[in-house]
Amino acid sequence: LSGSTRRSCFSSGGGSEVWGAPASGSGSERQAGAEYVIPEDDDDDDVMVVAVYEAERRLQLGDAVWIYPTNYPIREYQLKISEAALFQNTLVCLPTGLGKTFIAAVVMYNFYRWYPAGKIVFMAPTKPLVAQQIEACYKVMGIPQEHMAELTGSTAAKQRQEVWRAKRVFFLTPQVMVNDLSRDTCPARQIKCVVIDEAHKASGNHAYCQVIRQLISQTLRFRVLALSATPGGDTKSVQAVISNLLISHIELRSEESPDIQAHSHQRSVEKVVVPLGEKLSAYQARYIQVLEKFMSRLVQNRVMAHKDLRTLSKYQLILARDQFRKNPAPHIKGSHQGVLEGDFALCISLYHGYELLMQMGLRSLFFYIQGIMDGSRGQMSRAKNELQRTPTFMDLYREMETMFLKPPDGTWILHKRMSQIQRLTEVFTPVKRFHMLPHYSHKLQFVVHRFRQGGFNTLVSTCVGEEGLDIGEVDLIVCFDAQKNPTRLVQRMGRTGRKRQGRIVIILAEGREERTYNQSQSNKRSVYKSITGNRSGFRMYPSSPRMLPDGVNPQLHKMYITCGQFDHGGGSRRSVRGRRSHAEGRPSLIHPQNMSE
Known part of the structure; x- marks a missing residue:
């Protein structure tokens, strides 16, 4: 393919361009089968999309496909959830460590393919999580790094506007997204898929809620994928998440779900009640x-x-x-x-x-x-x-x-929670190296990296260590408090049992703290029963958009995706182009022989 390239594109009938982008300078609605020209200076990733389309057509795969990767072991629950999330605004509730980010990467990639002129957004509540997720998503589906951007509040608004114009897949905190939508820096009408990590936070006037409200004031044609290990502390909070994030479908798995049993490791939970x-x-x-x-x-x-x-x-x-x-x-x-x-x-x-x-x-x-x-x-x-x-x-x-x-001399320590301290020494094997996990993003990633590499074997952390962060392989978790809302405890427990069996020890003071913990566990069971039993009468969002033209029904197509090395420096366009000759830096989609049945 040289010079300018021609290809077919479909129109949804509602003005949303699918399977292609409008020709430069053309504002007219295009009919199915109409052609447009890619300018000569376009990135060769556009050529890749053309080649994929042509490969699909030659292989007689019908109108369209949705791609699922085989470069990772196929888990049926991930495949099923991914498919549901493509076609409905979905709240995915999976225990920590069972692949929520993997599902997000699959969904994002397919919208990236389907809407070459669209924008895809991944929001996470903290900067360290944002930085972690951009690499994780790349390693699953290999969306070219030069098409992705990490946006932070430290970047000037004018510069962010240029990034919004030039890039296609964005990773950012919801606060940055709110600001850019308010300033009209973010092109709201071009956004086609919004992924929301730690979605249980979407209550009240949280920035997640503000983003969705601002988006629907300008467009209704975008897909929402919400991710959380726990949907909420009670049915009321779950309903708030459903309403605030326009959820029309819930995919929930608990530790007891049969389809995840083969992919999870046993975690023993020990409740230690300490008398006063x-x-x-x-x-x-x-x-x-x-x-x-x-x-x-x-x-x-x-x-x-x-x-x-x-x-x-x-x-x-x-x-x-x-x-x-x-x-x-x-x-x-x-x-x-x-x-x-x-x-x-x-x-x-x-x-x-x-x-x-x-x-x-x-x-x-x-x-x-x-x-x-x-x-x-x-x-x-x-x-x-x-x-x-x-x-x-x-x-x-x-x-x-x-x-x-x-x-x-030393007598004050006798009046501290000595019995609790004694229990702690019984729990821990001798600790040779430990580190306090700070609440500062510029230090946090370094500390977590050192922990994963074995630089020290114990982290002492505030709540910053609970949510989302890939801490690595953790064998033992010790918790010192309890809250009625089960969300935080579930997040903490999810830090272990990922690669092998894990152990959680919850040290509780006798009396109120013990009762709080028991109430938390009761709330958790009640919420899960309400969702799985469908007896709670949750009010789902009734207008989840189809997002595809009528008559276009993508079929599952499994494909081996080859991803290159993630460039932590962000990479330049020249260096990424240099790797392409070695099949790195992007998925190998242009070769029909890489498509597996």
């Missing part, structure tokens, strides 16, 4: 005496029901205060209402301290209370004055002050 111990129980009893003084005023004024203070939560207090504000009792008027507002605020603060005591230990409680007493926690003068007039509290506070500000 004699010393901490004594401090708990003294702190509850302080709580009783202020809670009793709310109970006496009938704005709070009498409850067991050991099981009461800060959240219950906040709900009671909101109800008090909306519907104040007739007998509470004027300044009395302000006094009770102050009591609510004080009790909420004290209950936060109680949660710290029960989950983190006495030392965490002290430093929290110290912030109230020295004024560093903001305007809490009323709380400080009330507490200073409470002898029970002041005795406890002075004792903690002596313990943590002027500690006798």
